[in-house]
Amino acid sequence: MKRSHDVTPRQGLTGTGTAFGTFGELLQGVLPGDGGDFLVTLPVARWSMATFRQDPGADGITVRPVHKKKALQLAHLIAEEERRPVGGVLTVSSVIPEGKGLASSSADLVATARAVAKTLSTPMPPGRIERLLARIEPTDGVLYPGIVAFHHREVRLRAVLGSLPAMTVVGIDEGGAVDTVAYNRIPKSYSTAQGYEYARLLDRLADAIPRHDLAEVGRVATRSALMNQPLRYKRSLEPMREICREVGGLGVAVGHSGTTLGVLLDSRDPSCTRRAMEAARACAELADGVAVYRTLSFSGVRAPTAEPLLTV
Helix, strand or coil, X not given: CCCCCCCCCCCCCEEEEEEEEEEEEEEEEEECCCCEEEEEEEXXXXXXXEEEEECCCCCCEEEECCCCHHHHHHHHHHHHHHCCCCCEEEEEEECCCCCCCCCHHHHHHHHHHHHHHHHHCCCCCHHHXXXXXXXXXXXCCCCCCCEEEEECCCCEEEEEEXXXXXXXXXXXXXXXXXXXXXXXXXXXXXXXXXXXXXXXXXXXXXXXXXXXXXXXXHHHHHXXXXXXXXXXXXXXXXXXXXXXXXXXXXXXXXXXXXXXXXXXXXXXXXXXHHHHHHHHHHHCCCCCCEEEEEECCCCCCCCCCCCCCCCC
8 A cells, every 4th residue: 555645754864955155256236227236156165064853852943053043043944834843953064164255154054955855855946945045134146056146135046157167266364254144234325337337247247157268257356346345345455466466367256245355266277276376375475364265167057048148
C-alpha cells in the first residue's frame, strides 16, 4: 500500500545550504525615474554554510552562534509558512567577514533558506527567497549564480548579466563595521544627472560582461567607487587607485556600504601572481590586514539578449 506523505519531523533529519559572498559591488547607485536603487554583484570564493537539524522534542528553533538572529528570524518565517510544528537547531558558519560590505548577512540568509527548505522538503525557488528576505532586510543578489543587477532594497532581480573569467582581488579593510540596515535607511540625494550616469554605467557592464571585457569592467567599478565617495568616504581610495596603476591592475572595486577596497587583476595573466604580490606589499602600507580573493565564474550563465537592459 502506498503510504501518504508524512509531514511529521523525524529525529535527526538534517539539511544544509550554502551561499557565496561578494567583494563589494562592481556598481551601486540609483537609476533615473522610478528605476530605484540597484547594485551589480561581484561573487567571490568565500561562503556561508547553514545546517538545520530537526528535533521533534525541541521547544522551537535555536540558532548557533546566538548572534545570528536574522537567520533565526528567517527560519521562523519559513516554519510559519509551512504551517507545521518545527523544532531543531540551526547552525550558521561563515568565512565571510561581517560588516565589511562582503554580503555576509545576505549569504547567511540565503544559506539558511536553502538548509531549512531541504530539511522540510519544501521548494525554495529564488522568488520565494526574495519574498522572505524582503521581510528582514535589504539583501544582495547572492541567491543567483553569476553576476546580476539586483534591486537590494526591494530584494528583486533586475537582470542576469552573465559570468566573467576569474579575477584576483587584493583587498584591504579600513576597519570598523557597517550596519547594512541602518545604512540603507540614510536618505541619499542623487541628482538626475547622476541617475543617468549610473544607467550608462549599467549599460556598459551589460555589454562588457558577456564579452568578458575585464578592462571595461574595471573602469566601471572604479568610476562607481569614485561616485560613492560622498555617501561613504574611503580614505584609501586614491592610494588604492595609485597601486592599481603601478601594478597594471584592471581597476578598484569597493564595498559601497562597507569598509573594503580591492585592486582587480586578471587571473589569466601569466604575471598575475607577481602583480598580486606587488599589490599586497603596497596595500600593507595602507592597512593592517591584506586579503586576497578570487572571483567566481559560472558555467552556463548567459545574459538575456531579447531586449536591451536599459534605454537611456
